[in-house]
Amino acid sequence: MKYIQSILMVIALVCLLQVASAAPKIYIEPSDSLVANGSTFTVDVKVGPLGSEVTTAMYTLRFDNTHLKAISQTPGGFLSQGGEATKVDPNAGINNTAGTVSYGEYIEAEPDETHFGVYSPGTLTSITFEAIGDGAGKLNITNPKLAVVTGRPDTIFVTYLFASDINIFNAAYTVSQYPRGDLDHNWVAADAVDVAMMIQAFVGDIIPNSEYDLDNNGNNADAVDVAMMIQAFVGDIIL
Ligand SMILES: [Ca+2]
Ligand SMILES: [Ca+2]
Numbered sequence: 617m618k619y620i621q622s623i624l625m626v627i628a629l630v631c632l633l634q635v636a637s638a639a640p641k642i643y644i645e646p647s648d649s650l651v652a653n654g655s656t657f658t659v660d661v662k663v664g665p666l667g668s669e670v671t672t673a674m675y676t677l678r679f680d681n682t683h684l685k686a687i688s689q690t691p692g693g694f695l696s697q698g699g700e701a702t703k704v705d706p707n708a709g710i711n712n713t714a715g716t717v718s719y720g721e722y723i724e725a726e727p728d729e730t731h732f733g734v735y736s737p738g739t740l741t742s743i744t745f746e747a748i749g750d751g752a753g754k755l756n757i758t759n760p761k762l763a764v765v766t767g768r769p770d771t772i773f774v775t776y777l778f779a780s781d782i783n784i785f786n787a788a789y790t791v792s793q794y795p796r797g798d799l800d801h802n803w804v805a806a807d808a809v810d811v812a813m814m815i816q817a818f819v820g821d822i823i824p825n826s827e828y829d830l831d832n833n834g835n836n837a838d839a840v841d842v843a844m845m846i847q848a849f850v851g852d853i854i855l
Contacts, residue, residue, distance in 0.1 A: 640668045640777065642675060642740075642760050643785035646832045650790045651747045656687060658744045659755060659787060661719070663694055663762070664737035670695070671733035671774065672763035673740050674705070674720035680753040681715035683791050684745040692739030695721050698732055717743055720761075727765045727772055747791040755787040790826055797848055797855035799827060805855055806848035814845040830855060 641664045651657045663673050673695060679686070689710060695702045705720030719741050725731035760782050767773045797805035799813040817824035817837035824836035830844040847853045 639781060639783050640665050640670065640762055640764065641783035641785060642673075642757055642762075643783075644677075644755055644757070644787035646834075647785065647787045648789070648826055648829065648834055649787070649832060650792060650796065650826050650829065652795050653747050653750055653791050653793050656744055656746045657789075658742050660692065660739045661741045661743065661757070662692075662737060663740050665733075665735055665764070666737075667735070668762075669727070669733040669735055669765040669768070670762055671727055671765060672720070672722040672761070672776075674718075674759070674761040675740075675757050676716050676718040676759045677743065678756045678758055679715050679717070679745070680751070681712055683747065683749045683751045683753050684789070685712050685748050686710040686717050687744045687746050689717050689719060690742045690744075691721065692741050694738035694740040695723055695734055697736060697738050698734050700725060700731060700733075718759075722763065727774065729769070733763075733765050745789075750791050750793050752788065752790040755789065757784045757786055760784060788826075792827065794827075795855070797830060797845060806845055808849070811845050811849045814842055818842045 643662050645660045645662060649657050649659065661675065661677065663670060691704060700723045702721050702723050708719045710717050723733060727733060760779055762777045762782060763774050764777060765772060766775055794801050794803065795805040797810055799810040813822065814828060814837055816822045817828050826836060828837040828841055829835060830841040844853065844855065848855045
């Protein structure tokens, strides 16, 4: 019995250490978007505290303004998930001339015995872009900043984390002049040739690119993409 107890204690300690050593992350979902020129798409900027208690989150997202135009940025409720009141930086916002979308939000109350930051991952903002030019590029998180609380319960202290302390996961996009699902580029989506090309890619006869990733899960021409192409072909869905 004592033996099992020691093993359980070791396991608990290892788990604690893993939580303590995991750096928070800021990531963008979906990580890869394929959009037709002239259409809009939305990405979420998310924060995963991974065991940290977060009270402030900031970033500047950079994009290529020859491909994309930012339309809106909407707070996602990440910092208010615990019920604390938050404030959004009034200087934050969209600058299409510079190709940036910046954001900052913090929990108003100082962390103490009754006021807490947030511990669970969530959506900090949702950003909607309009695709205005063909091409591929990246959505890059720059100047990230998170405030985390340490020292509970005795000496509560707020520490700021910057780029080197945060795991950043940027996103990619492709703006295509062709409609979604139009793999042979004849301007007709999900026709018989497109279905055939998708199946050929699925079985490995041709190498697919991100145009084949209809469900945006990062896997080009997987089983779901094949199913979606066939559903679009028979008219059950519009891609
Ligand atoms: Ca086609
Ligand atoms: Ca896929």
